[in-house]
Amino acid sequence: MDAIKTAREVIETEIRQLERLKDCVDENFERAVxxxxxxxxxxxxxxxxxxxxxxxxxxxxLASTGTPAFFLHPAEAxxxxxxxxxxxxxxxxxxxxxxxxxxxxxxxxxxxxxVPIIAITNDPNSExxxxxxxxxxxxxxxxxxxLELAPTASTTATMVLGDALAxxxxxxxxxxxxxxxxRHPAGSLGRxxxxxxxxxxxxxxxxxxxxxxxxxxxxxxxxxxxGFGATAVVNGEGKLVGIITDGDLRRFVERGGNFDRTTxxxxxxxxxxxxxxxxxxxxxxxxxxxxxxxxLPVVDDENRPIGIIHLHDIVRGEVV
Numbered sequence: 001m002d003a004i005k006t007a008r009e010v011i012e013t014e015i016r017q018l019e020r021l022k023d024c025v026d027e028n029f030e031r032a033v034x035x036x037x038x039x040x041x042x043x044x045x046x047x048x049x050x051x052x053x054x055x056x057x058x059x060x061x062l063a064s065t066g067t068p069a070f071f072l073h074p075a076e077a078x079x080x081x082x083x084x085x086x087x088x089x090x091x092x093x094x095x096x097x098x099x100x101x102x103x104x105x106x107x108x109x110x111x112x113x114x115v116p117i118i119a120i121t122n123d124p125n126s127e128x129x130x131x132x133x134x135x136x137x138x139x140x141x142x143x144x145x146x147l148e149l150a151p152t153a154s155t156t157a158t159m160v161l162g163d164a165l166a167x168x169x170x171x172x173x174x175x176x177x178x179x180x181x182x183r184h185p186a187g188s189l190g191r192x193x194x195x196x197x198x199x200x201x202x203x204x205x206x207x208x209x210x211x212x213x214x215x216x217x218x219x220x221x222x223x224x225x226x227g228f229g230a231t232a233v234v235n236g237e238g239k240l241v242g243i244i245t246d247g248d249l250r251r252f253v254e255r256g257g258n259f260d261r262t263t264x265x266x267x268x269x270x271x272x273x274x275x276x277x278x279x280x281x282x283x284x285x286x287x288x289x290x291x292x293x294x295x296l297p298v299v300d301d302e303n304r305p306i307g308i309i310h311l312h313d314i315v316r317g318e319v320v
Contacts, residue, residue: 044085051151066170066179067169078106089115093118093128095128098125201313220249232297274296281319
């Protein structure tokens, strides 16, 4: 057997079935998205066998992208776990044939609760399809399995439909990177989704700040005591107007500046690059790299400095 040839045939078969799926997406998809968007409770995903395995992934994807969801195993549901379903929920029921006995057995209970049902099935005339509020057709005419028995192309199509639902809902809800980060605090993904607020310094005792009229001698004391190699410079209203870094200080000394008769406002770099507390630390890092700087004042919506973040903070946070 030529394993590489087989692999390519499987991939090609599944690609062709996905092309068919793309052409099958219709107003039922819009109806399904609207059902999920209007859901006041949780999305219950259910299916048996391989459909159930894919259903677990769909539920997990929905939950991590702003749509509360969980997987309900049909066999367990029929022995008490149906109590997990409440009015206000919505159901995604998966069955390639649309006639899985365990799935069909749950439908009367869902109907009594008035819970809308979205079917994912290959047969639009199946019992599941007939008893559902929206029917998402898989449109798979051929499995990649040479025996036409093992779910292959059909499970791929099911997973793609689940991804399409999740992404459509993300867009409609305006789901953000920050919200995504709150749901993924661990591992490399969680580290990449840390915010400036997670890694920066925000205690008043830590943040170096001087006024424009502060003599440079006092500026040096502020910079030295705080240890960030920079200080924010504010006006009389407390709003950021500039920054003084070690580089500014070095250039000031090189040109023979007077530390007692020169103020921060005369030495500072105006309109400095800044960060916001709720932005991703990775975005702050890119700003530092783009402008070849190592520190950013963190400002509020009125441009008042509330913190500071250094390149070393981001490195220690293992964002990169």
